[in-house]
Amino acid sequence: MERDPHQLIEGCVIACYAAGLSQCFLYIRGEMADAQERVAAALNEAYAAGYVGKNILGSKFSVDVVLHWGAGAYVVGEETALIESLEGNRGMPRLKPPFFPAAIGLYGKPTIVNNVETLSNLPWIATHGAEAYTAIGTATSPGTRMVAVSGHVKRPGVYEIINGTTTFRDLIYGDDFCQGIRGGNELKAFVPGGGSAPWFTPDQLDIPFEGPQAGAAGSMLGSGAIMVMDSTTDIPAAALTLTRFYAHESCGKCTPCREGGTWLERILRRVVDGKGTDADLQQLIEVGTSICPGDFPHASSTRLGLAAVPFPYKMTTICFVGPSAYTPVHSALTLFPEEFEARITKRTHIPVTAVGVGE
Ligand code: SF4
Known part of the structure; x- marks a missing residue:
């Protein structure tokens, strides 16, 4: 435009x-x-x-x-x-x-x-x-995409890539694209397709920019907005930035998004400020799963007993903005629980089963 x-x-x-x-x-x-x-x-x-x-x-x-x-x-x-x-x-x-x-x-x-x-x-x-168009890219994702890369890369910007064959590694490290991480730092995580997409980690760099493969890996390509976080990133603060955006953008039509997004933001702010408790982490999950129900009571990969966010999302809201407020919180808690633990000042008991169901 x-x-x-x-x-x-x-x-x-x-x-x-x-x-x-x-x-x-x-x-x-x-x-x-x-x-x-x-x-x-x-x-x-x-x-x-x-x-x-x-x-x-x-x-x-x-x-x-x-x-x-x-x-x-x-x-x-x-x-x-x-x-x-x-x-x-x-x-x-x-x-x-x-x-x-x-x-x-x-x-x-x-x-x-x-x-x-x-x-x-x-x-x-x-x-x-x-x-001629379908000859570019792959059968399931023909043509090209415009992607916008922001964050801790040497050369952020908007790039046109070939669908299906360009990988996230090509995009983040390639000479034609972002040329690697700034300041010689390590990659910590990246958001592959807009702020509402579940996060990827460095071991997922070789996933090609193709919808079905990103979906099979538990995320999406969405808007093509890729956010790169290096080793200096404060993960709870990064999650707060994204959640605050979605809480702010809620139109208010449905209760889980209107109230839940704001709750997520306020609780996360408390945790980021070093005033959080174990109960706050529990509350984040309970509020989040009331917006975006998970597959309970499986998957306790952390001591918080986090279930995977189903993808595509299940949601109790009319549109995708509601779940989008929880996705960054869920990704951050699942992938980097130790960073939240380090912020908690008041220890309380957390039940590790049946999170979000009648607790
Ligand atoms: S989920 Fe969509 S429709 Fe519902 S309050 Fe949020 S923005 Fe509005």
């Missing part, structure tokens, strides 16, 4: 042509001022050149593209919340069923919702053909 807005607009027009649509909306998140301004300028240019609007390039095909600036809410990345926002309501997800957009979408009409990356791929595919 910032560097090549015309690619996105062209993708929108191609999608509308393919589906026989005459009305398109581009919804851009409120905080993304550069993207908003550049897409707006590009849209004006496209209208002036006859690439968008009535009788495009003299044909019988017409499509209007409306640019809508959101107010800035993460949850509006969920398609039904986006539609609510577009209609002028608060950006809260709708229940599915019955509100699947393809059946009941914007203003109650059938609606196709796609993301910027998908639409921006269309001009290249229309020019070169689907076979």
